[in-house]
Amino acid sequence: MIFQQQLRIPGPTPLPERVTRAMARPMLDHRGPEFGEVLRDVIDGAKRVFETSNDLLLLTSSGSGGLESAVANVISPGDQVVAAGCGMFGDRLAGIAEAFGAEVIRLLSEWGQPTDPDDLAKVLSDHPRAGVVLLTHNETSTCVGNDIASLARVVRDADRISLIDAVSSVSSVPIEVDKNQIDVCVSASQKGWMAPPGVAFVTIGERAWALNESARAPRYYFDWKRHRDLLRSSSTPWTPAISVVYGVQEGIRMLEEEGLPQVYRRHADLAGATQAGLSALGFELFAAEGYRSHTVTGALPLPGLDLAAFRTLLRQRYGVVVGNGQGKMEGRMFRVGHLGAISAGDVVQVLWSIEQALEEMDLAPADGRGVQAASSFINRSARGGA
Numbered sequence: 001m002i003f004q005q006q007l008r009i010p011g012p013t014p015l016p017e018r019v020t021r022a023m024a025r026p027m028l029d030h031r032g033p034e035f036g037e038v039l040r041d042v043i044d045g046a047k048r049v050f051e052t053s054n055d056l057l058l059l060t061s062s063g064s065g066g067l068e069s070a071v072a073n074v075i076s077p078g079d080q081v082v083a084a085g086c087g088m089f090g091d092r093l094a095g096i097a098e099a100f101g102a103e104v105i106r107l108l109s110e111w112g113q114p115t116d117p118d119d120l121a122k123v124l125s126d127h128p129r130a131g132v133v134l135l136t137h138n139e140t141s142t143c144v145g146n147d148i149a150s151l152a153r154v155v156r157d158a159d160r161i162s163l164i165d166a167v168s169s170v171s172s173v174p175i176e177v178d179k180n181q182i183d184v185c186v187s188a189s190q191k192g193w194m195a196p197p198g199v200a201f202v203t204i205g206e207r208a209w210a211l212n213e214s215a216r217a218p219r220y221y222f223d224w225k226r227h228r229d230l231l232r233s234s235s236t237p238w239t240p241a242i243s244v245v246y247g248v249q250e251g252i253r254m255l256e257e258e259g260l261p262q263v264y265r266r267h268a269d270l271a272g273a274t275q276a277g278l279s280a281l282g283f284e285l286f287a288a289e290g291y292r293s294h295t296v297t298g299a300l301p302l303p304g305l306d307l308a309a310f311r312t313l314l315r316q317r318y319g320v321v322v323g324n325g326q327g328k329m330e331g332r333m334f335r336v337g338h339l340g341a342i343s344a345g346d347v348v349q350v351l352w353s354i355e356q357a358l359e360e361m362d363l364a365p366a367d368g369r370g371v372q373a374a375s376s377f378i379n380r381s382a383r384g385g386a
């Protein structure tokens with residue numbers, strides 16, 4: 001009997017009971033003072049998580065909607081933009097820019113590798129007319145965490161505008177929007193924020209607003225100015241996903257009760273433990289060492305492992321849901337999400353289930369190697385040694 005699906009995919013993530021309860025509250029008039037207070041609280045809290053005093057808009061959409069809003073509000077048809085991508089989400093952002101008529105210059109990294117700051121600097125100097133640079137903080141498809149501080153600095157030094165997909169990192173990994181002088185940064189509720197899908201966050205710096213003045217791409221629902229104007233009276237131009245906003249409010253409270261430094265440390269630990277456990281079981285990790293994501297870990301199958309059957313067994317027998325590969329790695333790797341309301345015991349449960357599945361598939365004995373490696377990692381880290 002599976003009592004509850006254990007979501008170990010990189011979003012949506014498991015909901016803490018406090019969040020579920022918060023979302024059961026009755027609807028409020030979304031133009032009234034009571035909801036206005038909720039909205040202000042969420043926006044102020046989200047700004048603390050992004051570490052920014054820039055404008056922050058809350059949009060009712062998935063993360064891709066937040067990214068589309070960013071493109072539509074700073075890019076004009078015919079503009080040159082540089083898209084530095086290292087996986088499927090980088091491709092998606094470049095595709096959005098193309099759909100809005102931009103001439104996209106792509107800097108592509110090999111899958112599993114990060115975006116290289118020196119390569120980016122070179123592309124920017126080769127393309128002086130490219131005003132906006134599209135970047136991915138955490139490339140969920142390849143499980144790569146980019147060095148966003150270095151990349152943002154390159155963009156800044158070249159006097160361009162950074163537009164960053166940080167959907168699967170913010171609230172799990174520090175982004176420091178103001179310190180890194182990031183112009184536009186996007187995240188979404190169903191990742192580390194511990195809330196359901198439905199809300200995207202966009203931070204917008206002054207230089208991005210200046211660009212917005214002249215940007216001519218068509219926009220209406222996602223027109224940032226309409227959102228900013230209504231936010232002054234603590235409202236939104238369209239009916240927001242009220243229940244999801246309640247959930248995000250409670251999620252942010254929980255993040256701040258734990259303390260953001262501890263939240264970041266927990267995610268680093270969960271990543272390290274997952275990497276250690278999978279490696280001990282003989283899996284090859286997909287992302288390059290030194291650039292492995294803190295929110296999702298990807299591994300290649302052991303020789304002879306039928307990935308589809310393996311994932312089905314994990315889901316049906318153990319209730320553990322891990323992600324498929326994406327894009328060209330679909331059916332060729334699996335991804336374990338460890339972001340949001342996840343603790344060390346949850347990672348151990350995944351590894352224990354993987355061991356059981358491998359034994360059942362006659363590939364390896366379930367001798368506790370993976371569990372042991374993950375536990376040791378957590379213990380060493382708790383003693384300050386990891």
Ligand SMILES: *Cc1c(COP(=O)(O)O)cnc(C)c1O
Pocket residue numbers: 010011062063064065089136138139140165166167168188
């Ligand atoms: C999840 C995710 C998105 C957004 O996906 P939606 O399904 O539109 O919410 C964008 N970029 C990255 C890196 C992601 O992980």
